[in-house]
Amino acid sequence: MIARSILCLAVLVIASPVFAKPQESQTFKGNSGAFSTPGEALDRVQGDHSDEIPIVVAQGEMDKLIDCKGGGACPISAALIASQGVRVMAGLPVDSQPHRTALRVFQDKPELLLGRISNDRMVILLAYLCEDLDETPVVISTVSAPNSPHAALGPKWSETDGPDLTTSPGELKILAYTVTTADGTVRGRHFVLLKTYEGGRLNFIDPGKPLKKRMFDLEYRGVPSATKRQLFFQVPNGLDKSSQTYELNTIFSIRLLVNDPNATSDSESRVETMKINIDNLAERLRASDELTSPIAWRREGAVFGLPGVDLPASVDGGGYSVAESLELFRHAGRINLNLRDVVGGAHGRPLAQASTQIAGEVLNKLVTGEAYVAVSITEPLAGSNPKEMQSKAVRYEGGFKLTGRKLWNARLRQATHIVLYTQAANGKEGEFSAFLIPIDHPGLKIVDRYAHGLTGNSFGGLEFDDMFVSQDHLIGKDGEGWKIFTRHFQYWRLMQAAAAIGCGEAALDQLADRLKTRNAFGGPIGRFSHLQQPLGEYTTKLRMALALAREAAKLLDDGNYKAATSLIDGLKAEGVEIALSACDTAMRAHGAMGYSRDVDLGDRVRDLMGLRIADGTTDVMRMSVVKNVYGSELWIMAVYGMPRNEETETEIEAGAPVTSEVSNDE
Template structure:
């Protein structure tokens, strides 16, 4: 097994190779070629061929990958294939073997046109059909479907409460599954779009966990996933500050380097300190997660997902502005950073919702209920 530093070096070497080939942002190339040093299975159990690295170790790997490109956050570890470990079917075992070998790439489809943060508004439905299910619905605003070999698909459950959900692992070419394409401002190397499916038959061997377990699976997986996305964002912002520091050393205006203008130095100090603070908080959250103390980890993770991404975005924006016109071009590695961080502030839990959950978890659930409860406002005369 590699150490964390050895893993970083292996990522550096592969990044240079892929960059020279024009394939730096190709997730399939990353997964295929990084299997040689164990990157795809890094956080999967040894029972499926992984290395069983814990969250604290993985945090540093995601952070390092984010230095190159924020889309590399999806090429580290099992990613959305992690919940599949719960399955015991031959289909799942084969998919995990391919994942560890770098031959598979998993996407996830939860959001719908009218169901994002409010997952209870999900309309995609599973209905029992003998031992299997019939799935009907659509998904939208999902990334990486065109590059994926498999998709983890969430629907309303066939049985149980109306708000219960179920989750399935499907090959992307499953009969009846149609990909719908949309345009994204970022996600270089990846697609953006959704899925359509109507009365699609799915056998019981594709169900992850039990019917109705979807919410539980979502909460545990995305607690980990949000933490790792924040780590990648931190690395993305840290690299942007290095690019910014080099710019103010080299760019000469009015007879000298622009670094002599100290107001251009101050954002580097400010955002570097804030990113390091976010990294320290992320390590604390990872420690709680590894201990199985998810209740303590959750407010930290949600807070880091919000503030870590926002700080990284501010750092990249500052780096872009100090470059002037060239900062808005593809001559420097900043445009994708800004665009992808703007997407990440929405994906996997928006900044505003994450902040609300921090308040809820720290100060009481009544504040959350107050924010989402429907109130009937009386006309002005009645209020008087």
């Protein structure tokens, strides 16, 4: 492959006269400093191309570089031309040496020489070419046909409204369509750049002949309930005699954002870009049967910063706000609820508050995707009431000896480290300590159990007897474990609620499609209003839950953890329950298919049933809301079976706080 790459790149150098005589960059400005339209920008690129200043790289100049089994260089040429158009729209100089840029692309991304690039590779290529835009932020997104084989995940266009083919200033679109011969042979995909769309006719640039004018007329095909499911292109006036069909499958959009330091667009841009990266990685991991593997996600996601998004910049994390992280957890939940564990530092986040060398090393490995931290709190006889925890720490020769048993803990077989909670070594009743321990630490034994859902992680417990750990393994101070736990779990519960909301939203999308496309008793089942009712009900309830989640996220970002407590505990209860009901409804609307592996609705129901227990059960979370809003008297009556009196006051004073009760350590 190396020898072939060198040979191919040599051909490119010979074919490009620009290397013999470098030219000055050409500068174009948008109207009145605003972004120009893609039609204006691409017209200028075509008009300013010449033999002396070849600013357009045609497909034919690179076809010989591509593996003969991989088609041609159409997408690479389209991306290079698009990058020139984007620069013009932004009022920046064009790349006067695009052939040299093509050479650099193939050197840095030799996989492109194989041809037939996927959607995610196209997005990565476009992002690579848009890096040098003088800090002008961009958002690159895709939308695909509902039947597209190139986008198992990611957004699809509406089957009733069709794709958005409008053009606007600052946004350039690349259209990828499938070429099929008259005998049904799929020749591959072709990529063109949209200039204008008016009156049902597209004007575009074809990388095969990038200086010529090209047009397509549109033809939608579908069924009565989905009239715009498929979109075909037709050459006007019957000029195409090839009898081939051209079916649109994906639209790639590059959108410029105003770089206003007082605006929120930068935050929106990086969140949207991260979502696209998540979608692309999900497609790859689904293809390799690793979609629910947290190890694969952390290893591969480190390339675009996923494991460190919610860790502080001081440890090379992304420094995302709680509000930004919430949107990413919600998006991950739409794909699969197991992905609630792949966004950010997860249970390694409290390490950012530690000052030991061990914690610092693990934090660095979290960011690079080399570490994964589990948490171990619950025990055989200590679930929602941590006061009953029996595991203990005893000071011993500059460190601690830990003894105890843990059960119903997730992630132990995948984790590299564990945050282990015990009674504090200071002997004070109701105080706890937290220790950061390698999962292979001498004396630490994993005990396996098996869960029905959330199977991307293992399930089980730990056993340890007089296990020695040094002082450096202690997180914070002895006795501060409860403080560490409550602050982290407020954030964690909110993120789990967000993932559940996303999980439910995706199920409702499937329900809506089912109502439109499933025919029974002479027509689509969507005509039965009793099936539409839950779609409206759960859509509204999930939107209400999302609004409360965003309010809670703002409170945490403002440091107002106390005000956020009742909101978060309520969301952990009701957000999960609403999502579970939504998924169950969608599953039943699919009949026997809903209970099969043909759809993922059964998995969503099963996983949400696990989440309603994990990280605070629904009933305990509801009781916590009552206590925080209406006072502790009702809580005391529920826990101790009696009203507030001197005896219960004494017990509560001696025991652990009851503001953030836990259940199993999912």
